[in-house]
Amino acid sequence: MTSGCLMKRFIEGEGRNQATLLPEYLDDYVSEDNPVRAVDAFVDELDLKALGFEGAEPAITGRPAYHPAVLLKIYIYGYLNRVPSSRRLEREAQRNVEVMWLTGRLAPDFKTIADFRRDNGAAIRQVCREFIELGRQVGLFAEAVRKFKAVNNRDKNFTPAQGSNTAARGERSPVSG
Numbered sequence: 001m002t003s004g005c006l007m008k009r010f011i012e013g014e015g016r017n018q019a020t021l022l023p024e025y026l027d028d029y030v031s032e033d034n035p036v037r038a039v040d041a042f043v044d045e046l047d048l049k050a051l052g053f054e055g056a057e058p059a060i061t062g063r064p065a066y067h068p069a070v071l072l073k074i075y076i077y078g079y080l081n082r083v084p085s086s087r088r089l090e091r092e093a094q095r096n097v098e099v100m101w102l103t104g105r106l107a108p109d110f111k112t113i114a115d116f117r118r119d120n121g122a123a124i125r126q127v128c129r130e131f132i133e134l135g136r137q138v139g140l141f142a143e144a145v146r147k148f149k150a151v152n153n154r155d156k157n158f159t160p161a162q163g164s165n166t167a168a169r170g171e172r173s174p175v176s177g
């Protein structure tokens with residue numbers, strides 16, 4: 001038997017040199033109910049300058065910087081998808097269609113993402129609090145909460161009351177590690 005005959009019994013992929021007719025628009029890859037659309041709409045409505053984000057007003061001289069909204073979208077995407085590392089966020093921006101859609105195919109390097117996080121920590125925390133509150137109001141996280149409850153071990157589940165009791169005893173909070 002030749003290898004050509006053996007391959008007839010399996011599902012075969014297309015050749016890497018084969019031209020394909022994929023959707024022309026990146027928007028076609030992101031469904032209407034995808035959470036990245038909520039992130040995009042939320043960040044676009046923020047007044048980043050009023051929130052205290054550095055770089056919200058572009059510098060007159062020097063190399064153009066990434067708009068803080070682009071970096072904030074990447075950060076919130078990472079927060080929602082448990083991608084905390086700047087290096088991993090850089091990789092996601094280069095290969096993940098959702099992040100490409102979110103950023104308009106911009107792919108900042110890890111140092112840019114890390115510097116943004118360092119320079120805008122307080123403003124990012126405030127925006128994340130607002131986003132989580134909005135998400136709870138509109139039910140954005142209902143599926144994620146359901147999944148979390150399904151895998152959450154009772155021994156590792158800490159309520160706010162348990163955390164305050166721990167603090168009152170002077171022990172380290174189990175949540176903060």
